[in-house]
Amino acid sequence: MSQSYDRGLIEDFGRWREFTAGMWAWVFHKFTGWVLIGYLFTHIAVLSTSLQGAETFNSTIQGLESLALVRLLEVGLLAVAVFHILNGVRLLFVDLGVGLESQDKSFYASLVLTGVIVVASVPTFVSGAF
Amino acid sequence: MAERYSSFRSGSTAWLLQRITAAFLVVVLAFHFFNLHFVTHAANIEFAGSQARMQNVGYFVTMVLFLVTATFHGVNGIYNALVNQGIEGNAKRAAQVVLGVAGLLLVVQGIRVAIALAGF
Numbered sequence: 296m297s298q299s300y301d302r303g304l305i306e307d308f309g310r311w312r313e314f315t316a317g318m319w320a321w322v323f324h325k326f327t328g329w330v331l332i333g334y335l336f337t338h339i340a341v342l343s344t345s346l347q348g349a350e351t352f353n354s355t356i357q358g359l360e361s362l363a364l365v366r367l368l369e370v371g372l373l374a375v376a377v378f379h380i381l382n383g384v385r386l387l388f389v390d391l392g393v394g395l396e397s398q399d400k401s402f403y404a405s406l407v408l409t410g411v412i413v414v415a416s417v418p419t420f421v422s423g424a425f
Numbered sequence: 426m427a428e429r430y431s432s433f434r435s436g437s438t439a440w441l442l443q444r445i446t447a448a449f450l451v452v453v454l455a456f457h458f459f460n461l462h463f464v465t466h467a468a469n470i471e472f473a474g475s476q477a478r479m480q481n482v483g484y485f486v487t488m489v490l491f492l493v494t495a496t497f498h499g500v501n502g503i504y505n506a507l508v509n510q511g512i513e514g515n516a517k518r519a520a521q522v523v524l525g526v527a528g529l530l531l532v533v534q535g536i537r538v539a540i541a542l543a544g545f
Contacts (some may be wrong), residue, residue, distance in 0.1 A: 325506055332499030336527075339492075339534055345541045349472035360468040369467065376458060380451050387447060419463060 316399035320382055327379040334372060366424040373420065374413045381405040443501055446494040453491045472542070479543035492535040500528040 314322070344355040359365045385401045388394045394401055461467060465474060479485050507520050 328499065328502045328506075331495075332503060335495055335499055336531060339531055339538060342538045342542070343534060345472065345475070345538055352472045352475075356470050357468070360470075369462075373458065373462075376454060380455060383447050383451055387444060387451075390444060416462070419466070422466070423468060 316402045320385070320398075320402040320405075323378060324382050324386070327375045327382075330372075330375045331379060361424075363421075363424045366421045370413065370417055370420050373416055374409060377412050378405060378409040381408055439501055439505070443498060443505075446498040449490070449494050450498055453487065454495075457491065475542045476544055479539065485539065485543055489536060489539055492539070493532055496528045496531050496535075500524045 308322075341355060341359070342352075345352040382402065382405045385394070385398070385405055388401075389398055461470065479488070504520055504524050508517065512520060
């Protein structure tokens with residue numbers, strides 16, 4: 296059995312100044328999870344235009360993609376998804392007992408890698424929108 | 426030594442399924458983003474191209490599995506976050522029913538979309 300320590304309730308967000316790296320990872324993973332499931336419902340709603348036929352589907356997708364705001368939101372979605380994936384891999388390893396002692400470093404690595412992937416993807420995501 | 430901290434009751438079926446779906450979603454979500462933003466740009470997506478992709482049985486099955494696993498992972502994640510916030514009794518039961526029904530409707534509608542796109 297591992298020893299435990301009292302780090303207080305993470306749900307008490309008023310204590311955010313005292314949060315450690317692992318607690319921030321927990322908060323970010325929850326936040327990105329809420330965004331992703333919210334987006335999944337929106338995504339299926341938009342794709343449901345395919346039930347009205349090809350013309351409606353095409354005009355909906357092209358109409359949305361012509362909006363600069365939608366392109367920027369897509370960059371945000373990429374950031375959220377990449378962090379959730381990378382931190383998710385980190386969590387799977389920790390659950391398997393691998394890397395528990397360096398979980399703070401792997402959280403920072405997830406953040407940095409997310410930043411690099413998102414910045415490198417911006418040109419592809421916004422091309423033709425501005 | 427740090428203690429494991431998780432929203433999930435370790436050892437439960439939901440705990441295991443959350444991790445199995447996670448392992449699948451890590452790969453498929455990354456593929457989905459890469460395929461529909463870098464291989465085909467989102468702005469160039471058209472019904473005909475989507476239909477060509479969805480008519481490949483392997484792709485169709487992967488996308489339906491993607492829908493089912495993502496819905497389970499998301500809905501179960503929200504439920505566990507709510508339980509973690511301390512909901513009990515009727516609120517817990519209401520969360521189970523609302524999230525269960527919402528998840529089921531999402532999967533049904535998503536499969537209707539998949540069938541429409543594939544033209545089956």
